[in-house]
Amino acid sequence: MALADATKEIKRADLLQMYYYLRLTRALEDRVTALYRQGRIVGGCYTSHGMEAIAVGYASALERDDVIAPFHRDMGAFLIRGFTPGEVLAQYLGKRTGPTKGKDGNVHMGDLKRGVLGFVSHLADNLPVATGAALAFKIRGESRVAFAGTGDGGTSRGDFHEAMNFAAVRKLPVVFFCNNNQYAYSTPQRLQMAVSDVVERAKAYDMPGEIVDGNDVAAVYLASKRAIAQARAGKGPAFLEFKTMRMHGHSEHDPAKYVPRELLEEWKKKDPILKAEQLLTQLGYGDEASFHEIGERAKKEVEAGLEFAEQSPLPEGQEALEGVFATEDEVES
């Protein structure tokens, strides 16, 4: 099989690292979910459970200098970019040590120094923004790439269209992806779009598109590598559709009764961690024992992070007034 062959090209260390990030993502989000159920997290709580391979795969395929505009189920990308579990948990708990200092919650994080554009709730809003980052790279002649995504639902927004179109016209170095988990909140794909594959949408921009098994971290990684290489080579944007399934409710409060149980059963078998373990085993890169060890390491990191987050201070009320405007010294002028 072509894919199986190709995965041999991925370095052992890289694959193992991706596996580690799959486990770290899972452990961290399981912890978040538990905290939410204990009432210790207020506000929204969106996880990537069962979809971790997407963010882990694409973020692993990028270079340090590249910029990402993650989607709201891309925790793995934050982790790979260096956001620690402690920072993430501090963010969830509204602590001053979170990336937004308590100004915003949950996955609404970003950090220019780590090349992560902060998520904006308004879905697809960050696609034109990432396109603009790619425009900057092109204007300056840099060999950097932007990588930006949205969900199946988000592809219905006008900003998706305007970003895709602009990027295609100017052949900008940006890779767009859609995290197609078959539902947008409760809305099934058939009420969201008339095409059966989101990738069809790329045809309107003469943009190359590819359908990828979103639960296979190696497939995501390799497809991302190809698209990134094309964009970096100046051949213009590309579109990737990562097929997957949302295994929880939209947010923790949603029991997702509108999803047929069989669908979940079916996809449970395709769990990205399971899939990665099968691959690693097949390639002789790991076994039960080493998987267990990595899982434990991830959990420990999360627990250490939680301790950090819990011990971190909340912001003081009047900090609400800070930061509306940037000051001269923050940007070179």
Add this chain to the structure above:
Amino acid sequence: MALADATKEIKRADLLQMYYYLRLTRALEDRVTALYRQGRIVGGCYTSHGMEAIAVGYASALERDDVIAPFHRDMGAFLIRGFTPGEVLAQYLGKRTGPTKGKDGNVHMGDLKRGVLGFVSHLADNLPVATGAALAFKIRGESRVAFAGTGDGGTSRGDFHEAMNFAAVRKLPVVFFCNNNQYAYSTPQRLQMAVSDVVERAKAYDMPGEIVDGNDVAAVYLASKRAIAQARAGKGPAFLEFKTMRMHGHSEHDPAKYVPRELLEEWKKKDPILKAEQLLTQLGYGDEASFHEIGERAKKEVEAGLEFAEQSPLPEGQEALEGVFATEDEVES
């Protein structure tokens, strides 16, 4: 030739009527242009010169009960819907007898009683609106169709995408068209989109699309008939790309130096009135003399309209305050 055959299916009277409307549109807009050059028209002045076949063709293909959301170069559609040259000129001159009573200018006209949704400057804004009209028809089980268009430039806007998508998902009885005249103001198609035919955009919605010679009124009419029939039969929306060329500047003030002269020379030969005359002659429906007679009739109507418009009163200043809100008695409640 298939098209030549098909045009035989168009009733002689219908074809002759379309020819008349081509001439009426041309005569009216030539008059508007002349007035503009005399400084008697203030504000913008957009004409359909060389593109008249589009509006005349599609508006002739619709039934009385259908609703149109015309584009800013669709004067023929207004005329076919019963807007008189007098009303149109009154609109241009800001008179109280214009369809907007002086509240708005030029092609920004509409009238629900005549099934015409008023043009909104913000391009593509009326596509979701027309989609909503089609939704109303579907909800009420009426056999009516909405017909709505924009230019090649307008297809880049998010509202184009959102309208096309919604219509496709719900299989609404709406026909979208793009009046592709190769430029959006000064912007050539290649800076507007990456595809070479606008019709490619329809693929993103699994919507049937067709490229049509926009300078051939019979071709426009027949393609519109087909798309309308499909929509009316409940098979969902369709998309038509009318290929044409803008023969003047964007607006009268624009010399359009950015358009290669050869392109204009080439398209001049494809003038829709010329083409219609060739067809009519071929079918034995008319000759030089009858064309001349129809042209004169059109000009006379325009002159009579101008007299009406000139003699019409301007609104009184305080009428500016009227009409912000609708009153109960305007709509049944």
Add this chain to the structure above:
Amino acid sequence: MTTATTQSEVTYLEAISQALDEEMTRDERVFLMGEDIGAYGGAFKITEGFLQKYGEWRVLDTPLAESGFVGAAIGAAMMGLRPVVEMQFADFISCAFDQITEVAAKNHYRWGAAVPMVIRAPFGGGVHGGPFHSECPEGWFFHSPGLKLVAPSTPYDAKGLLKAAIRDPNPVIYFEHKFLYRRIKATLPQEEYVVPIGKADIKRAGNDISLITYGAMVHLALEAAQLLAKEGIDVEVVDLRTLVPLDKETIYGSVCKTSKAIMLHEDNKTGGIGAEIAAQLAEECFDCLDGPILRIAPPDTPVPFSTPLEEFFLPKASDIISAARKLAAY
């Protein structure tokens, strides 16, 4: 209101549901559009059960595209239907801003086409929603001629104003406060009623100071008024209910009685509705005024997420109390 045989208490949220249900039953032109309002019953469950009752063409789940479905509602309204559109959160109304301000608001003025539609916008903070799930966008639309705006504070008003909004021949934005959804209850009259658009309501009569507000802040105002009463400061709480058109008669009447005014709202201070009312008072009731016109509103920042930040941001009873004391002493 005439007294009536009463039903059991309903929440603010249930009152909204009832209004929708009654209007859909009364008038078959009324239909609903929005994200996840069908099988799911809406993010806040306001339309739970509606899909089953009215079918998928009157309870229409839309693609995730606010501009598109607001535009579609405009078109359907012009064709004679009465769409009620749900924003999942008021914050996302920014995506439909162009359709609302340029198309819906101006159609009738420009070419005489009435656009009878309602946009329901769950707004406001105090729910740990952060910058994108707590916004108060009414200030933008307040400054857009052609739109009516309402913002009920009680279950009674919520039901009556929504029914009035649906029957109005114009585009109406209905600001429903998320914080109030399940926090307040009332017994509603069993017979039909409508709360007319354009009428403010004195929620507490008083002689010393007019406290002019709307939405969730009405409850804070009443709370503060009660505490101030103990100090002998008699506050009149004016609940605007309708933001456009403003009920100048009631507002001016109250201020001319008390000679002192405080504006209170949850929307950002600068350019908020309180500014307009203060300006009107300073222009048209200047001679009635016995002191400065004070404003209590959040600072000019987005709504922050973390609890201490959001608490700092939102107006508090103590803010009202100190403003009232200051004014009373004037």
Add this chain to the structure above:
Amino acid sequence: MTTATTQSEVTYLEAISQALDEEMTRDERVFLMGEDIGAYGGAFKITEGFLQKYGEWRVLDTPLAESGFVGAAIGAAMMGLRPVVEMQFADFISCAFDQITEVAAKNHYRWGAAVPMVIRAPFGGGVHGGPFHSECPEGWFFHSPGLKLVAPSTPYDAKGLLKAAIRDPNPVIYFEHKFLYRRIKATLPQEEYVVPIGKADIKRAGNDISLITYGAMVHLALEAAQLLAKEGIDVEVVDLRTLVPLDKETIYGSVCKTSKAIMLHEDNKTGGIGAEIAAQLAEECFDCLDGPILRIAPPDTPVPFSTPLEEFFLPKASDIISAARKLAAY
């Protein structure tokens, strides 16, 4: 400003061109985006010749998609460039509203990312543009924390404020008045200068009444002030220049001197910037005031097209004169 060897007179429009040209030469991070700004030089010809001089990657014709290219400008700004985006008409800014208010305005507050960019918005009426080519959208953005807004009234200010806007580390909306483009001229200093954001300018000193305004209305104010001077009413004309942040010091200083204030603007009256300033005065300068705070602004309608309607709609010198007389007699 230090006096300088002067060049020939330039129009308001040329002043804007000069600022863009100088900043693009000074700082290679500055680049332009918009519809038809390249080969065509922009709908108003402000960037005529720029494409030839700076190339197609610094003078970028965009697809017709305001949300898309404003979003792209935000991204490029965060990557360290200094985009200047042109709206073909300010009216179309509604299409980019979401990107401006939710992304550009909030990024720094939310996660510390500075967004140094400028949106040029040719605004205002008096040009027979009708409802979609005459709008004054500043009121909406005035009420959106995180944006700076400027609106120059003279060639000098137009140039200096645009340069300041480009150098500012924040998103700035630059409202340039279409009516003034070719109607006013001035001789500008030859050496470089910047007009700092946040400083109002007294365009005419006076002792009796403060007339507070901005944009094209400054010229109407000066005209009226001259006529009023003949009647012995000495009007001070305060040109705000910057709308956010407001120069409270200058505004309050003027009003505390004259004790009387009139707000004048071309944006719709209700919820306009005049309301906010009036509210601030009524709150913070109440004791200085010797009369009501008057507002002169168009009614709450779209901008109508036909000449008599638009003339009725726009403020006139006679409106100012009667307001000033009324206030002087107070």
